[in-house]
Amino acid sequence: MEMPRDFFGDLERLSLSSTKIGDTLFRIGNHASAKEEYLRIARSILGPSFQVPIEEHGGVISSKYGSLIDSEIADLMACYIGIAQCDEELGKQQEALLWLEEVYILYLNARLAREPEIYDWTLWFPDSTSVSVQFAKARVKAADLFLSLGNTGTAVHRRWATQEFIPESHKERERGITRSILKPGATSVLLQFRHPDPKFTRTAQVVNPSLQVLGSWKKMKVKKTGGPGRRMTFSSFIWDGNLYIAGGRPDSLGPFHRDIYALDLNKLDGWKSLPPYPQPMSRTSAFLGWNIIPCPEHKKAYLFTGRQEVDYFDLTTKTWGSIMTKFVRDEPADTKAGVKTWPYPGSQLTDSTQQIINEKLYVFGGTHKITNIGCNLFMVLDLKTQEWRRLSGYPMPPKDSDATCPGPRKTPNSWHDHLSKKFYLIFGECDRSGASLQNEMHGGECGHPYDDFWSWDIVAGKWIRERMVGNVPCPRSEAACVYNPVLNKTIVWGGYNPDLPTDYVENRLKFSFSYYADTFIYDGPPPADEVPTQRRGWKQVLTKGFPTYRAQSHLLVDPQSGKTYLFGGFTNNDYVPERKTGITRSFGDLWELRIDLPGGHFEGVDVEDEARTAQLGPWQRCFTCGSAGPWRKCGGACRGRAFFCDPDCQKDGWKEHKTTHKCRKLD
Numbered sequence: 001m002e003m004p005r006d007f008f009g010d011l012e013r014l015s016l017s018s019t020k021i022g023d024t025l026f027r028i029g030n031h032a033s034a035k036e037e038y039l040r041i042a043r044s045i046l047g048p049s050f051q052v053p054i055e056e057h058g059g060v061i062s063s064k065y066g067s068l069i070d071s072e073i074a075d076l077m078a079c080y081i082g083i084a085q086c087d088e089e090l091g092k093q094q095e096a097l098l099w100l101e102e103v104y105i106l107y108l109n110a111r112l113a114r115e116p117e118i119y120d121w122t123l124w125f126p127d128s129t130s131v132s133v134q135f136a137k138a139r140v141k142a143a144d145l146f147l148s149l150g151n152t153g154t155a156v157h158r159r160w161a162t163q164e165f166i167p168e169s170h171k172e173r174e175r176g177i178t179r180s181i182l183k184p185g186a187t188s189v190l191l192q193f194r195h196p197d198p199k200f201t202r203t204a205q206v207v208n209p210s211l212q213v214l215g216s217w218k219k220m221k222v223k224k225t226g227g228p229g230r231r232m233t234f235s236s237f238i239w240d241g242n243l244y245i246a247g248g249r250p251d252s253l254g255p256f257h258r259d260i261y262a263l264d265l266n267k268l269d270g271w272k273s274l275p276p277y278p279q280p281m282s283r284t285s286a287f288l289g290w291n292i293i294p295c296p297e298h299k300k301a302y303l304f305t306g307r308q309e310v311d312y313f314d315l316t317t318k319t320w321g322s323i324m325t326k327f328v329r330d331e332p333a334d335t336k337a338g339v340k341t342w343p344y345p346g347s348q349l350t351d352s353t354q355q356i357i358n359e360k361l362y363v364f365g366g367t368h369k370i371t372n373i374g375c376n377l378f379m380v381l382d383l384k385t386q387e388w389r390r391l392s393g394y395p396m397p398p399k400d401s402d403a404t405c406p407g408p409r410k411t412p413n414s415w416h417d418h419l420s421k422k423f424y425l426i427f428g429e430c431d432r433s434g435a436s437l438q439n440e441m442h443g444g445e446c447g448h449p450y451d452d453f454w455s456w457d458i459v460a461g462k463w464i465r466e467r468m469v470g471n472v473p474c475p476r477s478e479a480a481c482v483y484n485p486v487l488n489k490t491i492v493w494g495g496y497n498p499d500l501p502t503d504y505v506e507n508r509l510k511f512s513f514s515y516y517a518d519t520f521i522y523d524g525p526p527p528a529d530e531v532p533t534q535r536r537g538w539k540q541v542l543t544k545g546f547p548t549y550r551a552q553s554h555l556l557v558d559p560q561s562g563k564t565y566l567f568g569g570f571t572n573n574d575y576v577p578e579r580k581t582g583i584t585r586s587f588g589d590l591w592e593l594r595i596d597l598p599g600g601h602f603e604g605v606d607v608e609d610e611a612r613t614a615q616l617g618p619w620q621r622c623f624t625c626g627s628a629g630p631w632r633k634c635g636g637a638c639r640g641r642a643f644f645c646d647p648d649c650q651k652d653g654w655k656e657h658k659t660t661h662k663c664r665k666l667d
Contacts, residue, residue, distance in 0.1 A: 019078045026085060035086040038079040045072050053102045059464040060105045066113030070128035073110055077103045077134035081141065088145070094210045094537065097145055098469060103138035105467065107131075117400035120407055121430060121448035125167050129174040132166050136181045143190070149211055149471055150204055151540050153195035153518055157451075157474035157500055159187045191503040194549065195474075196518045204542040210534075211471035214596040215519060215541035219589060220268060220565075221648055227271025228261045230586040232570040233288040236554045237301055239315050241265055243556065243565065243590075244301070246277065247287030250586050251570075256286045260313065263590075265558060265565070277303075278320050279311060289350035289366075289411075295383060297359050302383070304361060306349030306368060308342060310381065325381060327388040334390050343377055343395045345369040351410035353428075357420050357458065359383045364393075364425060365409050371396055372434030373442055374410035378456070391456070392463065397442055405463045406454045408442075411552075413481035415490050417524040423456040424466075424490070429477030429498060446512065447498035449475035470537025473520045474500070478551035480569070486562025486599045488524035491541075493517070493566060493593075496551040502575070515549035515571055519593065545631075545645075547591050549576055555593075562599050566591040624653030638663035 018041055025034035042052055046064060054062055068076070084099040107125075115124050125132065143158035163182050171178050178184065193199075206212045227245075228234070234248025234257075246260035258277040263270075277287060284305045292313065294301040300312040300321075311322045327342050334340070345368050352366025361381040367374055376393035397408040406412075412428025429447045436443030451474075453466040473479075479495025494516045502511045519541035547553070553569030570586040596602045620631045623642035633640035634650070638661040644650035657663055 018075045019082055022079070022082050026082065026089075031086040031089045035083050035090075038082040038086070042076055042079040045076055053098055054105060054467070060108060060467050061112065061465060062105075062109050065106055065109035068106075068110070070126050070131055073106055073126065074128060074130035074134050076106055077131065077138060080106075081134060081138050084138075084141065093145060093149070093208050094470060094535075097142060097211075097471070098535075100138045100142040100145070101468060103135060107135055112403050116403045119397075119401045119430075119442065120450065120452070121432065121442075121444065123165065123167070125165070125170070129170050129177070132170040133174060133177055133181070136162055136166055136177055140181055140183075146471070147190070149208065149540065150196065150200045150542065151471055151518070152190070152193040152197045152200065153476075153514070153516055154472055154474040156187075156190040156193060156195075157497070159190055160500060163187055188503070191501055192505050194502070195514065195516045196543075196546065201542070201544060201546070204544065206542060210537075211539055213521065213539050213541055214602075215543045215600075216594045216602065217543050217546050217566075218592045218594065219547075219645060220592055221646070222263065222268050222270060222590065224270030227263065228257075228259070228568075228588060230588040231257075231568040232552045232584075232586040234554070234568055235287070235290050235292040235303070236556055236567060237292050237294050238265070238556045238558050238565070239294045239301065241558060241560060243567070244274075244292070244313075245567065246292060247290060248568070249286075249288065251584055256281070256288065258287045265561075265563070274313075274318055275320060277311070279305075283307075285348050285350075289352075291352065291354040293354055293356045293361070295356050295359060298383065302356065302361060304349070304354065304363060304381070305347075306344040307347040308388075310361075323386055325386045325388055330390065337390065337394050338398075339377075339390055339395060343379070343390065345371075345395065353412045353414040353425065355414055355416050355423055356383075357416050357423065362391075362414075362423050362456075364406070364414060364423075365412055365428065367410050367431070367434075368395070371408075371440060372438045373397060373431050373440050374408045374429070376402075376406055376408045378405070391461070399441065406452065407450065409450055411478045412450070413479055413492065415481060415483035417483055417490075418485055418488065418527075419525055421458055423458065425454045425456070426452070426481070426492075427473075427476050427479060427495070433498075447477070449477050449497045449499055451475040468538070469535060471520070471540045472538045473518065473540075474516075476516060479516070480553045480555035480566060482555040482557050482564065483524070484557045484562060484564055485559055486557075487521075487595065487597055489595075489597070490522040490524065491555055491564060491593070492520045492522070493555055494547075494550055494553055494569065504575075509574060511572075511575055513572075513575075515551060515575055517546045517549040519543060519546070521595065541593075541595055547589065548587065550587060553587070561601075563601055564593040564595075566593065622649050622653075623657055624649035634663060636663040636665050 022034045022037035080099045080102045084096040087096040111124055139158045139162040143155045147155035206214055230250045231248040235246045237244050243263045243265055247257050249256050260274045261271045292301045292303045299315045303311040308325050309322050310325055348369045349366050353364050355362045363379045375395055377395050378391040378393045380391055381388050392405045409428035409430050412425055414425050416423055428450050431447045432444030433446050453468055455464050455466055473492050476495035476497050480493045483490045497514045500514045502514045520538055522538050523536040550569035550571040554567050556565050567590050568587050570584050573585055594602045620643040622631050622645035631643040631645045634642045641661045642657045
């Protein structure tokens with residue numbers, strides 16, 4: 001196909017003279033030599049002793065990167081893009097994505113070095129169209145690679161965010177940025193995808209084992225009815241083979257539950273009602289967005305609500321109790337951070353993320369009585385001494401950002417691995433629209449979904465901003481996340497992005513947000529006595545069917561069996577159309593995730609049969625439970641107006657389907 005003359009003119013004009021030799025070698029197919037030429041130029045800018053890409057365990061911050069001038073940044077970006085293109089041609093997609101991410105790290109270091117006080121949601125860019133050109137090239141190239149892997153969420157985010165990010169003045173000064181690189185028409189196509197998109201999942205297969213793995217979602221059936229039912233903003237944990245669900249609500253109007261249920265995951269014989277949470281709502285507020293975390297050493301599950309009195313559920317006696325804790329201030333650091341007394345206003349906290357590591361409860365972020373936007377206060381409670389200490393952050397977001405720690409947020413995800421040396425933090429949302437409603441500082445039209453990844457070194461007592469390596473999930477909030485100690489993997493599923501639009505062409509609807517149902521895993525560190533053989537990174541788990549797109553669901557792992565489960569959550573009814581009215585709907589379904597990894601419990605799944613079933617027809621939604629997958633259509637007189645994921649759902653939803661669609665069983 002012959003391209004227009006101005007297309008070649010634009011690309012030639014947008015290239016840099018410093019990379020001409022490498023570009024020529026690449027065009028004639030000498031990719032290995034081209035890569036060496038790009039590396040040579042990079043080393044001439046950075047010096048022979050500088051290690052590129054930045055060593056992953058040292059984080060992404062580099063004083064050398066931060067000292068570069070715009071022309072050097074543009075040259076380095078061009079080199080990194082050239083290396084990525086060579087690696088792609090050499091069949092090294094993982095390495096190609098690594099170098100494209102290095103372009104973003106270059107930008108990030110320039111931003112932090114020159115404007116360290118601005119928050120992540122503030123648009124900033126060096127006043128250099130050369131940098132804009134290379135930045136746009138890298139992000140669009142990364143989007144294309146993610147799309148080739150079926151990772152539609154990250155593909156559309158990279159394209160759309162870059163289109164919004166590059167200053168309009170740069171696009172006007174350099175027309176080729178929009179015309180030859182961003183190509184808004186291509187972005188519009190991506191905005192029509194769901195994540196994962198049914199067009200890809202039905203035929204999904206692993207084409208790159210370093211970036212993908214096969215998996216399967218299996219819907220679990222509890223033998224007896226009853227139990228927690230549909231839930232959002234609930235709490236959960238697994239202990240001794242039992243799944244516990246507490247609190248939450250079925251929809252935004254309530255009722256607001258304070259109950260607790262347990263389900264034997266081996267028998268699935270029915271939910272058991274346990275003593276409800278005894279504290280009155282007048283003392284604690286509603287049981288929403290809290291965390292209940294079991295401590296193996298104490299055989300108790302602790303519940304921190306923002307009060308100095310920490311509640312617990314005794315896992316032996318199945319009774320509630322509480323302990324009174326003490327806050328120990330660290331002068332003058334706490335005073336400088338605005339912490340003079342107990343740091344949670346109104347003794348309330350919701351939508352934080354928490355972990356218990358070596359008998360210490362770590363609490364990060366969340367909202368409280370006087371902030372909707374979220375905070376970045378990081379606290380630790382020693383459960384043995386019952387004393388709190390502040391580790392970093394602020395109860396209220398200050399005017400200027402603190403680049404040494406994660407920004408203010410609600411509903412982030414966290415975990416710790418088997419080494420118990422680090423607390424990991426990822427994603428979450430700065431609820432700027434919620435801040436506007438309360439006239440808080442930093443308010444805005446919509447929430448800001450974070451695209452960052454941090455670790456807190458427990459021994460060193462400091463934050464490190466980690467790089468995103470591999471086939472990564474896109475920014476999101478209210479995602480499900482858990483560390484699986486048997487697999488030594490962290491698993492992330494679903495969630496939503498308040499600032500990434502979706503164009504629903506079939507229903508002629510445009511949404512300013514996106515919901516997800518995609519699955520990702522992240523490698524844990526190797527055992528202490530093993531030398532790492534490969535770089536840690538993210539992989540997408542490819543599944544033929546999957547639970548409905550939703551946020552606020554919970555992933556849980558049974559540490560005894562290593563099985564991974566998903567429960568509950570909610571979605572917007574316009575985004576996920578279903579038969580009932582209302583803005584949102586919640587879920588009370590239970591799923592098991594199986595992954596094609598040692599210990600991943602994949603051996604019981606007939607992958608070939610599942611793939612054949614998926615080919616029979618387009619992706620559909622179960623009429624009864626709303627789950628997404630290659631479900632079978634009703635064989636009655638309705639001529640396939642409804643689909644059901646299994647016989648149980650067909651039985652449960654038959655009466656309503658019969659009335660709604662005038663269906664009857666055929667003889």
